[in-house]
Amino acid sequence: MNVRDILKTAAVFFGWRSVFVIFTLLALRPVTAADAAASAPIPDTLPQRMAACTACHGDHGEGAADSRFFPRLAGKPASYLARQLHYFQSGQRRYAPMQYITKPLSPAYMREMAEYFSVQQVPYKSSPVPTLPTAVLQRGEQIVMQGNPSAKLPACQSCHGKQLTGVEPNIPGLVGLPYDYVSSQLGSWRTGTRASAAPDCMAQIANRLSPDDITAVSAWLASRQPPADTHAQVAGSVNPPLACGVLGAKGDGA
Template sequence: MLRIILSIFLCITGLTSAYGGTPAVVPDTMAERVKACTICHSAEDKTERDAYYPRIAGKPQGYLFNQLRNFRDGRRYYQPMVILLENMSDEYLQEIARYFSSLQLPYPAPEQIPMQPEEIALAERLIYSGNSEKDIPACSACHGDTLMGIAPAIPGLLGLSRAYISAQLSGWRKGSIMRSQTPDCMSEIAKQLSNDEVNAIAKWLARQPVSGEPRPSSALLPELAHRCSQIIPENGGTK
């Protein structure tokens, strides 16, 4: 599909030439091919509606590949992504994932969101300790103690907007993000969160500066690796 978009662009520039303009020479590079992606997933700071499109630069390759494949195969649904990816092979999705995972771009500044002391305490308790009574593991147990993810398949939580984090957690709670016959660990966890807990987590994470690097897969506790095995397939989603 990206090649089709590139071909259409080349045809348009060819028409410009026919009417006296200078034809544009577009290099056949991955950076050019993924411009359809960066229309939404750019490196710029996102506000308002655009805040719902997350940053994908620098995310773990296995995580990006899993998400691209989920969209293509109908396990995760957002119509523009489904249309964009429907005819792409696993090999090409790996190329896209590899490209974006290699990008090291500046992060936006933390959001200036006021929080009450009790909200901060609630968020930090869930993020670093979880809630064993509700079978909610600490966010840091899966996403790393720096909250920058665990390679190759678990993303970081910093550098995302409050709107995006809140929307994702709410989507998991409603079952509108993943379509699967097997349990999804984030859906199971999110359904145990209250509205106040979702809001506190989203606010707290969006307020944090980005620092640190993704941890290796060995940092993930065996019981959590088993619980979320559907997002951490063999070879981190590279098969």
């Protein structure tokens, strides 16, 4: 296990403060020739600055292969990514490591980070899918593609695009996301630890989903292979069925 793996594991299981303990211990150990070589000046490049992100989200934002909770950033709309960084910074979206990382960042820097990951083109990683009855996956497919009118649930694809690759500038893709990440985020909207601009349509939807619905939707999405074209659809290509604060007056995020 390398230093990156140690820091990532510490942040997830023991909290972000544990990372500082590890840094302190590393700093106190005897200096070796390898340490001296490693102390050479680090180039000030944008990829180098993104190291705090890529330690968990993959070298190019492709998502961590060994984790079910660190999502893909690559190729997502820049405005969506920048908005999420702002939400972490303001506490509107709560996750201690991300809140700590974003605290000192300027809006311009967060936008620069978002644009960097939005143009990354890397293959999608597959993630584990729980073994569930076929009927559960079929239920997930129905909700995602057709919705559930009796529960006032619109189809996921009505906002996230027919191919579920997202819509510019503020609607993220759902393909390629791990089961645990999707289910945890829907749970976060239900509990209020994740929120968006009012009216928060995703909070409304998450609270209309039953726990079984969340399992079905998360599993079906995680089981999907990405389409040939994974780019987000152009702005205005969907007609959202709910009023969403992130989409603005035009309904397309502009």
